[in-house]
Every structure is written in C-alpha cells, then in structure tokens.
Amino acid sequence: MTARRSAGLLLFRRTGAGPEVLLGHMGGPYFAKKDAGAWTVPKGEYASDEPAWEAARREFREELGLDPPDGEPIALGEVRQTGGKIVTVWAVEADLDPAAVEPGTFTMEWPPRSGRTREFPELDRVAWYGMERARELIVTAQAAFLDRLAEHSSPSA
Numbered sequence: 001m002t003a004r005r006s007a008g009l010l011l012f013r014r015t016g017a018g019p020e021v022l023l024g025h026m027g028g029p030y031f032a033k034k035d036a037g038a039w040t041v042p043k044g045e046y047a048s049d050e051p052a053w054e055a056a057r058r059e060f061r062e063e064l065g066l067d068p069p070d071g072e073p074i075a076l077g078e079v080r081q082t083g084g085k086i087v088t089v090w091a092v093e094a095d096l097d098p099a100a101v102e103p104g105t106f107t108m109e110w111p112p113r114s115g116r117t118r119e120f121p122e123l124d125r126v127a128w129y130g131m132e133r134a135r136e137l138i139v140t141a142q143a144a145f146l147d148r149l150a151e152h153s154s155p156s157a
Contacts, residue, residue, distance in 0.1 A: 004085045007056035008043025009068055010076065010145055012153075013095050013128070019153060021134050021146065022096060024063065024123030027103065029110055032124075039137040041089050041145060042123065052088045063122050065102030069094030076148045081141040089145045091152070098126040 011022040023039040025031065031038040042063040046055030053073070060068040073090040080086050103121040110118045131150060135143050 002048070003080070004045055005048075005052070005088070006043045006045050006085055007052040007059060007088045008041040008090075009056050009060045009073075010041045010089050010091045010149065011069065011094050011096055012091055012149060013093065015130075018130055019149070020128040020130055021149070022098070022126060022128055023134060023138060024103075025125040025127075027121035027124040028106070028108065029120070036137060037139055039129075039134070040123075040139050041087070041142055042126075043087060043089065044122075045085075053090065056088070056090055062104045064096075064126065065104065066096065066100060068092070069096070074149070074152055076145045076152075079141045079144045081139065087142065089142075091145070091149045098128070101126045 012019050024042050025039050042060050043056065044059035044062060046052065046059070057068040060066070069092050071092040071094045073092055076089045076091055078086055078088045103123045105119045105121055107117050107119050109116065129137065131146055134146055138146065
C-alpha cells in the first residue's frame with residue numbers, strides 16, 4: 001500500500017525578535033481542547049499524478065481561503081508522521097493577517113455512531129508564532145520543518 005501524501009506551505013516572516021511562522025490549529029472535535037501537537041503547517045493530501053508544489057499551493061488556498069503568496073519557495077523536504085503519512089513542505093517568506101483567513105471545511109459524523117453529520121473548519125485558528133513556541137505546538141514530526149527553516153535562514157547558511 002502506498003503511503004498517503006500531503007503537501008503544504010509554511011509562511012515565515014522576520015521580526016525584531018526573530019523569525020515567526022504561520023501555523024493553523026486543526027479543526028474538529030478531536031483537537032478542540034488540545035494545543036500542544038494540534039498545530040500544523042497548512043497542508044493537505046494530493047494524488048500521485050499532481051505535482052507536490054502545485055498541491056501545496058492548492059491546499060493553502062483550500063485551507064486558508066486565500067491565494068498563496070508568490071515569494072521564493074524554500075524546499076524543506078519531507079517527514080513521515082506517526083500515522084505513516086509523508087508530508088512535503090516549502091517555506092515562503094510572506095506576511096498574512098490571520099483575521100483574513102476563511103478556512104475550508106470538512107464533514108464528519110459527530111458524535112461518533114450518532115448518524116448525524118456535522119461540518120467543521122479545517123483549521124479553526126491561525127496564528128504567528130516565534131520558533132520556540134511553534135516547536136511546542138506543532139505536530140511532533142513537523143518540528144523538523146522548523147529546524148530546516150532555521151538552518152536555512154541562519155547567518156551561516
């Protein structure tokens with residue numbers, strides 16, 4: 001069986017206190033009361049015949065309801081998450097007002113086995129975080145993207 005694949009864009013901006021990254025809090029009932037490990041790079045799954053970069057841009061639009069920025073992409077590579085999904089991410093330097101986000105939605109049966117279907121936002125919150133705080137919040141496997149971005153943007157890089 002082929003592993004599921006996702007692609008996404010990690011926006012970053014430079015501030016006087018250091019770089020910040022834009023993360024989204026996963027929507028839906030399973031993450032409603034969770035913070036640590038419940039924040040993610042805006043991303044989504046794609047089919048094997050779709051180029052990952054195009055999928056990352058499409059998913060940004062679907063997840064945030066905004067056009068992806070046109071900045072120079074920085075390839076941050078892949079990670080394999082705990083569930084086996086392979087995630088590919090690019091960083092792009094850009095600013096974005098989280099209040100402008102209009103998240104996409106998904107539907108699921110909730111409560112489980114109730115026969116009722118409810119709609120939830122893909123991301124219920126979007127916010128900028130400094131690298132240290134982002135590492136505390138992001139899905140564990142995705143922390144590697146923060147490390148790779150830090151290496152890329154360090155003075156010796």
